[in-house]
Amino acid sequence: MVSSTWDQLQQQFARLMALSEAQREQELHQISATQPGLAEQLKRLLDAAQQEVTLSAPVADAVDDLLANENRDRSGETVGAFRLEEKIGAGGMGEVYRASRTDDFEQTVAIKFLKAFGHRADLLKRFTDERQILARLEHPYIARLIDGGTTGDNEPYLVMEYVQGQSLVEYGTSRCLSLNQRLQLFSRIVDAVGFAHRSLVVHRDLKPSNILVTDDGIPRLLDFGIADLIDAENDDAKASVALTPEYASPEQLNNAPVTTLTDVYSLGVLLYQLLTGRLPYTPDPVTVETMRAAIAANPSPLPSQHHSRSVKIDRELDSIVAKALSESVEQRYVSADALLQDIRGYLHSQPVDAMGRGSAYRIRKFIQRNVAAVTAGIAGLLAILVISGFYIVNIQQARDTAQAEADKANAVAGFMEQLFEDVDPGETRGAEITAAQLLEQGYQRVSRDFAELPDVEARLLGVIGRTWRRLGDYQQAHSVHLQAVQRLPAVQADDQQLYAQALFDLAYADYELGNLQEALAGHQQALQLRRSLYQSDHQELADSLRETGLLNQQNGNSEQAEKQYSDALAMYQRLGSGFLEQQAATSMDMAGIEMGKGNREGALQLALQSLDAQIALNGEVHPEVAIATNNISVIHNSLGNKIEALNWNERSIGLREQIYGQDNPITLSAVTNRANMLWGMGHTVTALPLFQRAYQDLLDETAGDSDLRHYFRITDLIRMLITVGELDQAQRLSERIVQRVQDLEGVSDYHRGTAAEVLALTLHSRGQYQSAIPFFEHALTAYNENPDSNVNHINRTRVYAAFANYHVESTPVKAQALQQLVTEQLADKPRPPTESGMYYAYLAEIAEGQGEVEKAAGFADQMLELAANIFAADSIEFADFQVRAVGWYLAAERDVKVISEILQQADATVKQTRQSAAREFPWLDKLQGNISTYRAALAGTL
Amino acid sequence: MTQQQRTRVTQLLHNWRDGRPEALEELMPLVYAELENIARREFRSESADHTLQPTALINEAVLRLVDNDIGWQDRCHFLAMMTTTMRRVLVDHARRRSREKRGGNARKVTLLTNLASVETAPDILDLDQAIDALSAIDTRKAEIVQLHYFGGMKYNEISVALAISEATVDRDLRFSKAWLGDYLKQRS
Incomplete structure (x- = not known):
């Protein structure tokens, strides 16, 4: 009953969603006649579907919050x-x-x-x-x-x-x-x-x-x-x-x-x-499936088939184990x-039940079926015994020799270190178990056997702790390193190096466990000690500098962090190519700090260094390289090196497409960067499809829901659509935003204003000046209500509104008022150069309307000069300004040669843009048309 | 992250899929570290005002954590698994936080910071509750919602992970969004 209503609800919802609003009302009305409950539910769902539900925002915020606050230790809580x-x-x-x-x-x-x-x-x-x-x-x-x-x-x-x-x-x-x-x-x-x-x-x-x-x-x-x-x-x-x-x-x-x-x-x-120190089944990897398969395939080797020096296992024990391990419950x-x-x-020594009734036969079968597995098992076992054997022997040796001569003890410890470090935790599950056992064993023995030799003990503890760390057990690592630090004050000053290492390791473990204050203090102590120990470059000193830098950064001391990072980086570089990974990571960390300070040149150098190291380490196609190349592009862009920025960005996009795929958000974020850069350069026609690709989720006009914060990015897109003359889509999108803004409670005034502004601009571009005015006013009110509003936004909208007004009815009085307003604006504080360019265009238009053609051409000069500073010379936006200017130059009867040269350039740009454009744009048609008209006019004057 | 570490992570993910929850203990710190790493190192373009979605971060973390040659299907399953954990982790965390902040009485935190304050915006605990409520009626829909919002998974990925058609994902998601929106509205 419940489920049939649920199904019905879904079906009706899908059906009604596809209908127009009027039809929907009608349908709802009909349904409510027979099933008022269903109709009520449907209505609520349809209402909800019309509204913005910002479901991704809470997740986003929670992630932010989590990143800001992880790794809590609850110690001390009740x-x-x-x-x-x-x-x-x-x-x-x-x-x-x-x-x-x-x-x-x-x-x-x-x-x-x-x-x-x-x-x-x-x-x-x-x-x-x-x-x-x-x-x-x-x-x-x-x-x-x-x-x-x-x-x-x-x-x-x-x-x-x-x-x-x-x-x-x-x-x-x-x-x-x-x-x-x-x-x-x-x-x-x-x-x-x-x-x-x-x-x-x-x-x-x-x-x-x-x-x-x-x-x-x-x-x-x-x-x-x-x-x-x-x-x-x-x-x-x-x-x-x-x-x-x-x-x-x-x-x-x-x-x-x-x-x-x-x-x-x-x-x-x-x-x-x-009995054996081994598990009966050791498939690799150990999973439910592999275990299941291993058990089903063969019985395990009998315990007695594993060689062991200390324990002798006989047939009776074999049979006990085999019986307990029977696959079938019976x-x-x-x-x-x-x-x-x-x-x-x-x-x-009494008879064992497991030996009775036919089990001898069973065990014989068991062995017969197992010859291969048994042999393999023995080989594996021997390997472990060899390692453990060395280990035991050498502890003994270390102890003996250390008592006689400290240097030799160190040599043995060094060998031990090698032995431990050769144990690779990542390789197989089996090896990991071995490593853990070996560590635990080593830990026990070290404390017992070297109680009177704290320096040897501390060294071995260091090795054990670092191996725990590599195995990912930071808690274990922490307690082992802590023990080492506590043992060492007893050591004479001649082994300060060891003490510094122990402090460093402990601080490292503290960091992994999220104890940032302790980690900083520990690293500072280790750094101080190492500074006095090493008068010249040394890896340990560089490591200390870098870790202290990181901790300072995390604790908010960015000045100290910067100094330490840069010292560390310089040292790693002097130390050579064995330290590429450290160089790469340190460089990018520093680049971030430099960008934060506004030193972009410095950031660029560092990011480039990091990239070189990353490529040397990982090759070109690697996520780190994709990040580094994008970062470099962003830095170049902020430096004003547009072409460089575009090239680096292209490389990053290529890598991201290869690594993540076309539609991945990571890839699209680099695409958005590209679109913004191109737009800023005036290559609007090239930028538009990129924006559309990046915002495809937002542009899905049938989808009901998206995060508002992202959604407002469409306003940029709408401005572009207006520019290129795709006014239908611009109008649909801007009406949709305005609608949603009204439906939503608590949308900021700024966003309210932006929404109204783009709709007004669309209407204005369609020549619907009268309808545009209320939306400009709307935007203005909204901007004014927000104390944080950008003054430029307010002024810009005032100019737009006045201009729309002037277009409705171009009286001389209005012209004069508008001219005054625009002139004021131009004289006022610095503003975005694009707006200034537009303002000169407005002034030129007003002047022309008043019949002052010379004045208009003068404004056109200023307009073109500004545009040349902003846009690339071969950009379509610049061509647009050129064509406008030509109109006024012709009216003012300027030098024909100059005009035809400008037209020539604009024509080439338009043709070039048209050729590379993915589709037709009304804007390009209009420009082409104007160029032809002006050419004809020029021919007339000639 | 070295190749060796990636292999290790892939192995852990396999273990986890095979029902060994302890694999997660080793996995989560790596995932967090990776998330932080990415967030710290990826610069934001000044002009773009474009932030990476956190769900994209999860996505990238998984990509960076597991082997490059991992199959598409495996990848989808892993994403789905990470998503389940992510939801659990985020919700637990939010609960602890709200308890810490408000001495045990969870109240809504203001969200959508760059849209000023939207009082009616649900927080993650509301969302979690709403998804649970949906799950009680229709488990599959709740699962789709979870994968979409907590894992940033795309329709085709969800379709593979849950072995349903993309059309179903799309239809279910549209309905679920409306349902959740209504649910949250009724509760606020």
């Missing part, structure tokens, strides 16, 4: 009875903060904001219900849900027990646990999962990061049941949001119903990883408790 102290994590579900009670009780908790949860009321209800069930889940190995609620903003959060510990895998690798220790740890986890299952709560997202192990070896499972809460948001048809493909069960990957056996499968993956352990029994059985 949520419920807790004060947020520190952001300790951020995941797909939301941010996690360490928090403590605001009252007298001492309690540290973790507060998790469920960002992915949205703000929907129905979900909040479910959230409240489920939370209570979860709060009852009390078990020594499960992190307790203490409380939960929603902030004033309906943002749901959970208060959880704060667990200080390492993730399961990190713990396993960093402690070098024995097989028995690993299995004991694992059995506690299974125990906790079993308990939850008995309480009818399924975890659904078991993975190492959800299992923390405290220093005394107690596991704590986090986020029980949270996945369920999150997924409440999703329709059944969609894939689960809370899903980690590596640990997800086949049924999860296939969107099949999830049971407790899903957790059993994930436990199998965890056990596999705990063959899996029937419960977590059943899995627990087998683990415990194994630990006590």
Whole structure:
């Protein structure tokens, strides 16, 4: 019923929109006879369609606001009875903060904001219900849900027990646990999962990061049941949001119903990883599809097939893992408790259930089907072992040698640095996991092994922190660098270089985290230190200068920023071609500062430098080059180098079309620039189609909606249409704007005035002087009401209005008044030269009307002189002025040779313009006609 | 942005599409940084008084973030995904801001600054609410509106992303604009 009304509404809306207003009224009337409700709704929609709804403006403003205010840390805010102290994590579900009670009780908790949860009321209800069930889940190995609620903003959060510990895998690798220790740890986890299952709560997202192990070896499972809460948001048809493909069960990957056996499968993956350090399936890339395919294709290699020095895995363990990892639910352990029994059985050397009934056959098959995969797996494993092996050996070496000789320690640390920096976070998912593990491992060992060698420790911490940064984990990077800075004051003055680097790294991390004040202070400190360290050019010094410059700019100290940028740039340049990227970015930043100061020559040099560096780095077809070329064009234009500006602009447009396509807004913004430049030069006929291309969205006369701010750009287009003589379209568009301005509340007086002005100009150009006058008056009133109105606009409109009046009835009295007004205007303050040119034309016309032909020709001289200053000599606007002048020169019987020369030029321009124009223009016809008439007149005088 | 980083971003987008929300955590800072970057570095032509639409910024950010040789279809899907996030991010942000500014009582902020103040102009929270209301009646239309306004996506892009014809996009959008306009008018 509802949907049929909805369909009807849409159909009728589309139909009625296509009708004229009168027909529409009639139709509405008819509909209301039988379906008054529908008619009422339709009427409202049709009304709305007629009005401007500025739907893109709020989005635009929100983006502006966002750009101005990102990266907020909520530390210090109060949520419920807790004060947020520190952001300790951020995941797909939301941010996690360490928090403590605001009252007298001492309690540290973790507060998790469920960002992915949205703000929907129905979900909040479910959230409240489920939370209570979860709060009852009390078990020594499960992190307790203490409380939960929603902030004033309906943002749901959970208060959880704060667990200080390492993730399961990190713990396993960093402690070098024995097989028995690993299995004991694992059995506690299974125990906790079993308990939850008995309480009818399924975890659904078991993975190492959800299992923390405290220093005394107690596991704590986090986020029980949270996945369920999150997924409440999703329709059944969609894939689960809370899903980690590596640990997800086949049924999860296939969107099949999830049971407790899903957790059993994930436990199998965890056990596999705990035993081998590897995941059972490692497709590249890891996605739901690739995981699904990998599982379906072959069983994973058995754990014992991975070589390991520390852990010996036998067939019984293989079979336990294989059973937990069974693709089909039927063959899996029937419960977590059943899995627990087998683990415990194994630990006590009892027979294992998984070995029973035909499983030997299954495992044999499993191995037979897997020879290739197993071989590949071993190769990958060896690679990791080689890296880790080096790593362990060299830490030891570093420690030994450093104790003997600091220089050697540095050399070893340098080697370490190389080793870490060779780990490429971007390459594959697999490599990223390795890098993260390696880092975590390194971090643990560094603090433990080098406690008495703070300089070695700080150096290694620096490497680890910078690698975290490259991996995008700024929080981790920050805490590691902070530790380095804190360790270093103990170091003697001979390693100031190291201290400066640590300060720099910490400030960098602060910047990434949005702590601008801290970042500025840190960079300044590092800069000062490096200045005293390096008496000559040095990359570190240049980096410090540039970063301090950036922070100064961001904090609003543009003078200091400028000095530092320019010092940095000069230094990078002296340092050579290895620093092109730094040169390019620094140059463009500086060009922006110079433009802001009005030093355009300086800005141009910098932008050109930046461009050279960009091209050397990225080649020609690159977004950075497209931006740089456009910037250079804009600078040239502001310098008055019109041709240069056009050429650079053309290059930028070409690049943008190649990179983004013809109709992309980025491309069109460069097209608009071109149109404006050409128009300013007087090449109106060339500019017009460009404007039409750029504003095609706005010109769609059937479309109802567009952002008003953009919409008013059409007024420029209308002026051009008037010039080229396409008066029908000019009138349609200007009437439309005037109409909308009336319909809208609160449109500024300026825009009201502009709208009226273009309509008046159109009417005036059609010779409808009488009808034009009220709109000129309208515009004048509107401009006058706005205290910020441009005086030129007001005066210009006064002249127009007086001129229209004069055209209605050209009495000598009016002529005199008009002449006086225009002369006053010309004598008054500086004005746009285009207007002055027009004013002389008006004076010439008035003089001619009074029969003063000599005077008129004199004005024509001044007019032509001004026009020559404004417009390009071969532009159609200039030709127009030339033709006008010729009219007055002929009347004044000026020198025939001069006149015919001018006509010759104008004729060539008109022909040239006509040839290159995309279509016919009435303006060109009129000019051509006038030229012929004047030529005939000239022939007559000869 | 190096090629390597672009490959990484493309990978993250794939992960996200495959239902790994944590990919977004790594993605969003990159997108913001890129947005800021573009906004900072692209000069405005003095004569043009022409500003880049923010939606165009998103568009460009995506183009600069993902591999150049990404297919048209993938690109449309990515734009659509970015748009969903963008809406969420903008609305969350606006909510926080209005709470900060007004101590918890969200009231309208004056918009359309260069048109002086238009009191009736909706803000992003109104728009968000209106799109939700539309979504309750007609999900597809709400989705089209979202892609159009929050992602600056063109008809042909929306058509690919949602697997519907361009004519449908056009028809739905016209209707939706009127519907939203009416809805917002009734509420203001």
